Amino acid sequence: MINISTEDQQNIIETAHTLADAARRAVLPYFRSPGLRSDNKLSQGFDPVTAADRAAETEMREILKRDRPEDAVLGEEFGARAGSSGLTWVLDPIDGTRGFISGTPTWGVLIALSDVSGPRYGLIDQPYIGERFEGGFGRALYTGPQGGGALAVRDTVQLDEAVLFTTFPEVGTAEEGAAFRRVSEQVKLTRYGMDCYAYALLAAGQVDLVIEAGLNPYDIHAPIAVIEAAGGIVTDWQGGAAHPGGRIIAAATPALHAQALALLGG
Template sequence: MAPVDFEAFVDELANVSGTTILPFFRSALAAEDKSGGGNFDPVTEADRGAEAVIRQKIRAMFPSHGVMGEEYGSERLDAEFVWVLDPIDGTKSFISGMVGWGTLIGLLRNGQPCYGMMHQPFTRERFSGDGGSAKYRGPGGERTMRTRSCAGLADAVLYTTSPRLMVEADRALFSAVEEKVKLSRYGGDCYAYAMLAMGLVDLVIEANLQPYDITALIPIVEGAGGVITTWDGGPAQAGGRVVAAGDARVHAAALSLLQAG
């Protein structure tokens, strides 16, 4: 049997999900709050529709594979291959008409991230990686992505979606890193990791992530030459507190401050 071309299949998933999502972008789309009274956590018809069509494609092509998704839960997590889906990562940006969102399609093999794509259908950009390499495809063409060299925090550009998403103790640790960097910016969600892989951002620090927020991004960051772990230096695919860096020196410097608490 010929090996499965997962890259081509993920492109199909990106196509169908993008077609589902785009009619809702910058429209009078209502968002439901699924937080249960906590921090506003929106979900839209676009989120649900996109995940449903991706799951349908996966079931038809790979009925033995598992799936974990933000909107419709998990099935067959003990399978050799498990798809990890976030139909719109950055829903708050999506409902605000901003472009810092994307569809995350990740694949685990025996529990380890082996392929990931971040698709931004509005800008027609795709960022993908398999842990060994990473590439960009968009209106400007196609090219290999590599993170950039950065000697230390004083030279680093740092991104986080928002410090308000962190608990107070984590926010204090993040601030200790933020005080050391050259430039700190907020927003971006999955897009910040893609920019790190492209060599435009040096450091991304987040907390309270779910597996579907980060799994697809790990093979992209690592494939571009970056480092991505939890704040305690462990594997990042379970989510939680995550730090990604384009240069191992910046990663080590950030970890030393994040672990100070």
């Protein structure tokens, strides 16, 4: 883990908010606009990308090139750029592009600052609603139309009292879907389709579990930072590090995490 000075921590926080502000300006003109087009990045299946995704990541990369040129960058749309500081900005300009092109306000901009140990600071930003969730460097905060305050996970410890989210009902492979259903059958409520907003809700104390599969690093670095700062737990399905991506479980409490892991087969 790289030692980051207090002064540099503050600079990172300010830079992250500058990036989020720029991404808001870039994407909002496209959201719910008539004739918004999307391209499919897959030859089989559907993984959309829009001009808004590309515009937001381009804006953020330009800011980092100007203000943090020694840091590396990993972004969904334009890949990796090497750096010399040992720190990497991990960017997802629109997490939830399927929701974006459908007009739902549950997509978000993900921004994280990571080193080899994993995320150190992260933001989940929802431009249309005007909500922002941040975690790291001793901060666990949210702001929104009704004000803001501290983030803190719920204290739920029984699986049958838990609210569970995932983005896609099919979750992943047939095996992964079956594992998810073993947990879903035990919880109080299961909901679908929230993308990164589900992780923000967990950090805000609104839900208890998020379980997904097939994630990339840029999908999960910012949520890890925010949820851990709020007191939650994020691992893979074996209880290991989550920042490489793959099969992910985020839980409000150690008790819920352990119960869900046992059912997932971890």
